[in-house]
Amino acid sequence: MTLAPDTFAFVADLVRRRSAIQLEPGKEYLVESRLLPLARTAGLLDVDSYVRGIRAAPHPTTLEAVVEALTTNETSWFRDALPFRALVDHVVPEMLTATTSGMFAPQLRIWSAACSSGQEPYSIAMALADVLAPSRMKITATDLSDQMLERGRSGRYSQLEINRGLPAPMLVKHFTRAGADWEIAQPLRSAVTFQRHNLLDAPPVGGPFDVVFLRNVLIYFDLATKRDVLRRVQQAMRPGGFLLLGAAETTIGVDDGWERVSVGRSSVYRLAPRRAA
């Protein structure tokens, strides 16, 4: 079955306006497979009639559900490992020595932007727990998707999710079994606050941030949106703060407000002093 061109155009436009995610022509299969479960739940047989219904009577929650269905929430614990090492080995020591200049006190404030189901903010909390008391970290975790935020808040993960990148010593230290799932320990949960936030909007509360993780989300945006989002992130950060991006992402050629710092085999980005507010 093929999707009607105007169905695709409507969905692509909606998703672009609401999330900045670009659905290029050729992604019809993605729209079809992601929306079919929603159509079925609504008692309809195909995506075209589902979307026709939405267009005839748009309802905010339905539109949101469509946008959410088209986000890619793929994530894992300590994804790519290196950024978490850079955080502990480089960023935190830098920040600790800089306390005299008034930053990083009394808590290290971290923003995990586009956090998906929570593996990223909890990995940050676990990495920091080795060097910092949970009471000294304040992690703000945000995403566009309510469904993902709900999963993050629950702190419960399936066996298959737990297998993905979580070092066994961290598992036994910070998790307990809950039926067929695993549940993260309370001290770490209370270090993380989940909040709905769209990267196209003004920064979330909880800042200004010392460190921002903005990983594996810029890849879905066009250049102008990337630039825009990076500017907004800058405004939410403290002078001298650090930005950590995904493996396929960089500020270079996008926004020149950042200084790239090599840490081991990876890079972090430091807010260039010129732009410091």
Place this chain on the structure above:
Amino acid sequence: MRALVIDDSRTMRRIIVGVLTALGFETVEAADGRQALDVLEQGIEVDLACIDWNMPVMNGLEFVVAVRERKDWRGVTLMMVTTESEHGQIVRALAAGAHEYMIKPFTPDAVKEKLQLLGLVEIEELV
């Protein structure tokens, strides 16, 4: 890199060997802990052992203990790959000297991510 795949199920060995081969490993198989020790005794050098827990003759935990008793086998990274999934069992395996623990069932991605943690598979360079 060479990996020793230890599991009494040939199906499971085939699955694990498939994943490891795709990650660039050479593999040797053993159907129980005793056979696996024989492989090491022969002087075949391995970087990684993927170890099932429940096996006849010698189980995976006993194998881990035996390997950790030998100084010359210190270089072998030990990863349990097992259906034993209680918190206490994972603690036991780590205390006996296992470095990592993968619970069955798993996806091929999960194997890759564990091996990246262990430094046995390259993490894709960050741009």
Place this chain on the structure above:
Amino acid sequence: MSMQVDTTAFAGTDPVYVIAEEVFSSMIDGEPGFLRHWDGDPPPIVDAMHAWVDVHGATNGRVLLSTERSTADDLARALLQMGPTEPVSDEDFADALGEVANIVGGNVKALVPDPGVLTLPQVTHERPHTDPEALIYELPLDWRGSLVVIGLWRLL
């Protein structure tokens, strides 16, 4: 002592179903969506194959997986990443089905408060003896249209 599964901790989700779903989606189908609850009363299984593991310790129980021979063949093929009509040797067949029981059984064992040790899997054409009174729980599943039953039995 009996094998007790604390179902209150699961907030409405059936942990045995969750386990089965994870095993099938990751190792058999490679993606979710092919396993569901069996709709209505399951028919008797003709030409059945049975695979099981026992849990011995403070709790004694059996995790038994039963399905039609042809479904078991399909399961083995899927697990071994073979083509849909490729012949499966008897050895591969028994091994694959046994390993499915082992994986399900090990994860079910972790649900039990005071778990013991797991026996090695067994696979037979004949149904192993279980006391009809000793059924703790039975989960009929629909895998690509075929019936697969997972049963938890108390061993007396």
